[in-house]
Amino acid sequence: xxxxxxxxxxxxxxxxxxxxxxxxxxxxxxxxxxxxxxxxxxxxxxxxxxxxxxxxxxxxxxxxxxxxxxxxxxxxxxxxxxxxxxxxxxxxxxxxxxxxxxxxxxxxxxxxxxxxxxxxxxxxxxxxxxxxxxxxxxxxxxxxxxxxxxxxxxxxxxxxxxxxxxxxxxxxxxxxxxxxxxxxxxxxxxxxxxxxxxxxxxxxxxxxxxxxxxxxxxxxxxxxxxxxxxxxxxxxxxxxxxxxxxxxxxxxxxxxxxxxxxxxxxxxxxxxxxxxxxxxxxxxxxxxxxxxxxxxxxxxxxxxxxxxxxxxx
Amino acid sequence: xxxxxxxxxxxxxxxxxxxxxxxxxxxxxxxxxxxxxxxxxxxxxxxxxxxxxxxxxxxxxxxxxxxxxxxxxxxxxxxxxxxxxxxxxxxxxxxxxxxxxxxxxxxxxxxxxxxxxxxxxxxxxxxxxxxxxxxxxxxxxxxxxxxxxxxxxxxxxxxxxxxxxxxxxxxxxxxxxxxxxxxxxxxxxxxxxxxxxxxxxxxxxxxxxxxxxxxxxxxxxxxxxxxxxxxxxxxxxxxxxxxxxxxxxxxxxxxxxxxxxxxxxxxxxxxxxxxxxxxxxxxxxxxxxxxxxxxxxxxxxxxxxxxxxxxxx
DNA sequence: GGTGGTCATAACCATCAGCTATCACAACGG
DNA sequence: CCGTTGTGATAGCTGATGGTTATGACCACC
Numbered sequence: 001x002x003x004x005x006x007x008x009x010x011x012x013x014x015x016x017x018x019x020x021x022x023x024x025x026x027x028x029x030x031x032x033x034x035x036x037x038x039x040x041x042x043x044x045x046x047x048x049x050x051x052x053x054x055x056x057x058x059x060x061x062x063x064x065x066x067x068x069x070x071x072x073x074x075x076x077x078x079x080x081x082x083x084x085x086x087x088x089x090x091x092x093x094x095x096x097x098x099x100x101x102x103x104x105x106x107x108x109x110x111x112x113x114x115x116x117x118x119x120x121x122x123x124x125x126x127x128x129x130x131x132x133x134x135x136x137x138x139x140x141x142x143x144x145x146x147x148x149x150x151x152x153x154x155x156x157x158x159x160x161x162x163x164x165x166x167x168x169x170x171x172x173x174x175x176x177x178x179x180x181x182x183x184x185x186x187x188x189x190x191x192x193x194x195x196x197x198x199x200x201x202x203x204x205x206x207x208x209x210x211x212x213x214x215x216x217x218x219x220x221x222x223x224x225x226x227x228x229x230x231x232x233x234x235x236x237x238x239x240x241x242x243x244x245x246x247x248x249x250x251x252x253x254x255x256x257x258x259x260x261x262x263x264x265x266x267x268x269x270x271x272x273x274x275x276x277x278x279x280x281x282x283x284x285x286x287x288x289x290x291x292x293x294x295x296x297x298x299x300x301x302x303x304x305x306x307x308x309x310x311x312x313x
Numbered sequence: 314x315x316x317x318x319x320x321x322x323x324x325x326x327x328x329x330x331x332x333x334x335x336x337x338x339x340x341x342x343x344x345x346x347x348x349x350x351x352x353x354x355x356x357x358x359x360x361x362x363x364x365x366x367x368x369x370x371x372x373x374x375x376x377x378x379x380x381x382x383x384x385x386x387x388x389x390x391x392x393x394x395x396x397x398x399x400x401x402x403x404x405x406x407x408x409x410x411x412x413x414x415x416x417x418x419x420x421x422x423x424x425x426x427x428x429x430x431x432x433x434x435x436x437x438x439x440x441x442x443x444x445x446x447x448x449x450x451x452x453x454x455x456x457x458x459x460x461x462x463x464x465x466x467x468x469x470x471x472x473x474x475x476x477x478x479x480x481x482x483x484x485x486x487x488x489x490x491x492x493x494x495x496x497x498x499x500x501x502x503x504x505x506x507x508x509x510x511x512x513x514x515x516x517x518x519x520x521x522x523x524x525x526x527x528x529x530x531x532x533x534x535x536x537x538x539x540x541x542x543x544x545x546x547x548x549x550x551x552x553x554x555x556x557x558x559x560x561x562x563x564x565x566x567x568x569x570x571x572x573x574x575x576x577x578x579x580x581x582x583x584x585x586x587x588x589x590x591x592x593x594x595x596x597x598x599x600x601x602x603x604x605x606x607x608x609x610x611x612x613x614x615x616x617x618x619x620x621x622x623x624x625x626x
Numbered sequence: 627g628g629t630g631g632t633c634a635t636a637a638c639c640a641t642c643a644g645c646t647a648t649c650a651c652a653a654c655g656g
Numbered sequence: 657c658c659g660t661t662g663t664g665a666t667a668g669c670t671g672a673t674g675g676t677t678a679t680g681a682c683c684a685c686c
Contacts, residue, residue, distance in 0.1 A: 006323075006399065007322060007323035007324040007327060007395075008322075008323045008395055009320060009321075009322045009323065009643095010320030010321045010322065011320040011324075011608075011643090014320060024663090025663080025664060025665095025666080026662080026663070028531050032641090033630090034618070034644070035644070035645060035646080036663095036664075036665095037644085037645080037646085037665075037666080037667095038643065038645075038664065040664065040666090041642095041643075041665090041666095042643080044665090045642090045643095050399070050406075051402075051403075051406055052402070052404050052406045052409070053460070053541055054683090055458050056458065056527070057651080057663085057664060057665090058458060058473070059473060059651080059652055059663075060472075061663090062457065062461075062663095062664090064459070065459070065460040065461075066405055066409070066460065066461055067402055067409070068404040069400050069405070070401045070402060070405040071398055071401060071405075072397030074394060074397055074401055075398060077394050077398075078391055078394045078395055078398065081387060081391045081394055082320075082321060082387070082391055083392065085387030085390075086363070088320065088362050088383045088384060088387055089364075089365070089380055089383060089384050091383070091514055092365070092379055092380040092383040092384075093363075093364055093365045093380060096365070096379070096380070112630090120398055132449065139624060142628095145369065145371060145376065145378075146376035146377070146378070147366070147369050147378040148378075159373075160371070160372060160683090173451055223591060235468035265632050275489060324674090336633095337632090338632080338633060339631085339632070339633080347634075347674090347676095348675075348676060348677080349632095349634095349674090350633090350634075350635080350636095350677085351675055351676075351677080352672065353633065353634065353635090354635095354673095354674075354675090355674075357634090358673090358674090370632085370633060370634090371685095372632070372639090372682075372683055372684080373632095373634095373684095374632090374635095375632095375633085392678095393658075504637090627686100628685105628686090629658070629685085630683105630684090630685085630686100631672080631682100631683085631684080631685100632681100632682080632683080632684100633680105633681090633682090634680080634681080634682105635658090635678100635679080635680070635681095636677100636678085636679075636680095637664080637676100637677105637678090637679105638675100638676080638677090639674105639675080640673100640674090640675080640676095641667100641673085641674080641675090641678075642670085642671100642672085642673080642674095642678100643661100643670100643671090643672080643673095644669100644670085644671085644672095645668100645670080645671100646668090646669090647666100647667085647668090648663080648665100648666080648667080648668105648676100649664105649665080650663100650664090650669095651662100651663080651664095651665105652661100652662090652663080652668095653661085653662085653663100653669080654659105654661080654662100654665100655658100655659090655661100656657100656658090656659085656660095
């Protein structure tokens with residue numbers, strides 16, 4: 001069986017429409033900047049593919065057959081749709097050249113961190129636009145993985161970490177957030193291995209990859225599997241789960257203010273690693289805007305006495 | 314300067330949409346019945362052409378970039394439009410296989426000629442549909458030239474006569490049609506060269522080709538150019554021009570009843586050739602329906618004692 | 627630390643779109 | 657009546673390209 005291809009090349013339609021407009025192969029060919037034989041061959045190929053003639057070639061000129069007349073508006077529309085598609089892509093690419101999309105897993109906060117970076121960034125790129133996007137914790141890369149963001153404020157560790165270049169903004173101890181009514185709330189500080197192994201925790205979704213285990217401090221549990229009280233994917237969900245008593249959760253020191261609104265308190269925890277908050281961008285992304293933003297970040301981090309250090313991974 | 318082609322092949326869009334649906338090159342490739350490298354190459358080519366990536370390839374899968382997301386609906390729509398176009402063509406071709414479109418310059422009339430042909434034709438092709446189309450005299454081939462009709466009742470001579478195969482239905486003397494108030498209306502018969510050389514005539518449009526001169530009987534004028542009283546392109550226009558006194562006109566005997574309605578009379582004319590009314594179809598048209606209709610015509614013409622003869626050119 | 631799965635790359639082959647040169651044919655003009 | 661002009665079609669060639677198989681790099685999972 002002969003597999004007849006049902007596709008069409010845009011070029012064929014363009015040729016067809018031009019011949020239909022000129023009703024003259026030679027003139028159409030020069031309008032199309034191709035030789036007349038090339039045009040003839042293309043039209044014949046299209047006719048062969050469709051199974052019937054589109055034009056009647058006559059001494060006095062060329063005329064459309066009914067079939068050709070039937071096809072013409074569709075061909076025009078198809079070319080128009082393709083033009084729309086191309087300009088949509090063009091707009092999208094232009095947008096990506098001029099605007100920087102910043103993803104964030106949690107609000108950076110930390111007293112003017114974002115404005116400080118922004119002012120340095122806009123000094124280097126005064127015409128660049130900035131777009132901020134809050135990304136669900138389902139995606140630990142905060143949009144970097146699917147290119148929906150250009151740079152992102154995220155927590156280490158990241159999945160596929162070599163794909164991303166990170167600038168550490170803060171290395172902070174992790175605190176325990178818990179309802180103020182919780183028995184442990186009376187302690188001034190808490191020992192992880194002694195007090196928390198049986199405690200139900202709020203956990204990130206599985207899709208968060210290594211972060212899932214990281215915020216459960218699985219490394220510090222000595223093989224004892226954690227109890228999961230609920231799954232949370234945003235700051236708001238975390239707060240609600242805390243006050244509902246579904247579990248306790250580790251938070252970075254810098255994020256504590258976001259969660260200790262009412263009925264929730266935080267306590268220092270002994271025996272777990274501090275957290276590292278970073279600005280990341282894709283390693284294979286060489287566009288100027290993300291790099292400039294990362295550079296601004298390094299400058300701010302280096303001059304920021306509150307954060308642990310300005311080291312760039 | 315590099316001339317970057319702005320066209321796209323439908324195949325590329327189909328591939329793109331499939332990958333976007335599967336978010337998996339290998340699965341998409343087998344759905345498309347191509348090898349995975351072929352698919353990868355095509356997508357890369359499309360990305361290169363558009364100037365930016367459409368997908369992010371990741372260990373965990375494939376995701377659309379914002380650009381890809383922007384393109385996707387347009388790609389889908391384009392494929393849909395092409396499907397519409399193809400089915401429009403398909404409908405047109407199917408229509409042409411099952412229905413016979415008959416063009417006519419003037420109503421065939423002549424006492425049941427059309428029904429007689431039709432009954433023989435439908436006997437041979439009971440499922441065929443017949444469509445009658447009145448064609449302006451601008452086109453002396455009554456739609457054969459641009460394939461808008463399959464067979465046509467027309468007058469000889471035709472332009473590009475070798476392109477058409479004709480069956481003579483009637484060879485009739487030409488009469489003069491004129492207003493009953495015209496001085497010549499009192500004559501029982503009229504001599505063309507003696508009485509009509511200075512008379513204004515109704516003429517066919519120039520586009521009618523050889524018919525233009527034929528119905529002015531230019532051959533019988535001995536080089537004297539005809540006077541044109543008006544240009545007419547249909548029976549109705551002719552009648553109106555006659556009663557308006559714009560000129561006189563030659564008509565075939567069989568068409569006289571169409572024109573002698575009120576205030577118009579016909580008279581025999583000496584010294585001009587008779588007219589030949591034929592059923593024509595394109596010589597290069599080998600489809601069964603037109604041939605069957607021509608065959609039916611030959612049978613009717615052969616048994617018709619009124620017409621001159623059933624000869625096939 | 628294989629093993630299986632992903633997509634990318636390489637090397638090769640067939641097809642095809644483009645070119646130039648030419649043909650077939652009709653119309654026109656001397 | 658015969659060359660000239662102008663039409664679209666054809667032939668033969670070349671470079672580009674879409675397809676194949678085989679293989680590579682990389683990661684996840686036993």
